[in-house]
Amino acid sequence: MSGQNSWVLKGVRPLGGEPTTLFVDDGVLVDAEPSGAQSFDADGLIALPGLVDLHTHLREPGREDAETVETGTLAAALGGFTAVHAMANTEPVADVAGVVEQVWRLGQDAGHCDVHPVGAVTVGLRGEQLAELGAMAESAARVRVFSDDGKCVHDPMLMRRALEYLRAFDGVIAQHAQDPRLTDGAQMNEGVQSARLGLVG
Ligand SMILES: [Zn+2]
Numbered sequence: 001m002s003g004q005n006s007w008v009l010k011g012v013r014p015l016g017g018e019p020t021t022l023f024v025d026d027g028v029l030v031d032a033e034p035s036g037a038q039s040f041d042a043d044g045l046i047a048l049p050g051l052v053d054l055h056t057h058l059r060e061p062g063r064e065d066a067e068t069v070e071t072g073t074l075a076a077a078l079g080g081f082t083a084v085h086a087m088a089n090t091e092p093v094a095d096v097a098g099v100v101e102q103v104w105r106l107g108q109d110a111g112h113c114d115v116h117p118v119g120a121v122t123v124g125l126r127g128e129q130l131a132e133l134g135a136m137a138e139s140a141a142r143v144r145v146f147s148d149d150g151k152c153v154h155d156p157m158l159m160r161r162a163l164e165y166l167r168a169f170d171g172v173i174a175q176h177a178q179d180p181r182l183t184d185g186a187q188m189n190e191g192v193q194s195a196r197l198g199l200v201g
Helices: 069-076 096-108 133-138 154-168 192-197
Strands: 008-014 020-025 029-032 038-041 050-054 082-086 115-119
Touching: 008 050, 008 115, 029 154, 069 082, 096 115, 096 133
Parallel strands: 008 038, 050 082, 082 115
Antiparallel strands: 008 020, 020 029
């Protein structure tokens, strides 16, 4: 069946290639013009594979005043993204299966692009105790990327246990590379300037 989501993209340039005509049938690239396709003058435009954002804040649940899965994924889709990873610093934190499933379902319902919830590495992003990594991986959301977002997993033993645990299901950790003990109360890089200005290095 053709129609609403079937297109003839005229003059579009695949990245690094010459301008050409692309046919889209119900959202999928095909070799021949689908019946009922709409024509689009894509002169000067570049065709890319769907972009994937590894670090977004959809803010839902808890901060719907700032962003929702609906508004965030709509913006993503308009910018060419077909998948986004939603960070775990929601309220409540996405550290259990229930929360990542909720975010994943909201993404399904919105229908703009794939939503992959990122699970917290530690409970409440507090860096003290491992979150339910396995339960999030086995949930409907099938979480594979874990991160404490702007917080860091700064306990090496905890990080080691998390990495060993994730190996069972090919998970990865996205780590904010900073040791909070080095920057506690810090205002700028330590050096001549910080001494001159009297700011904490
Ligand atoms: Zn972030």
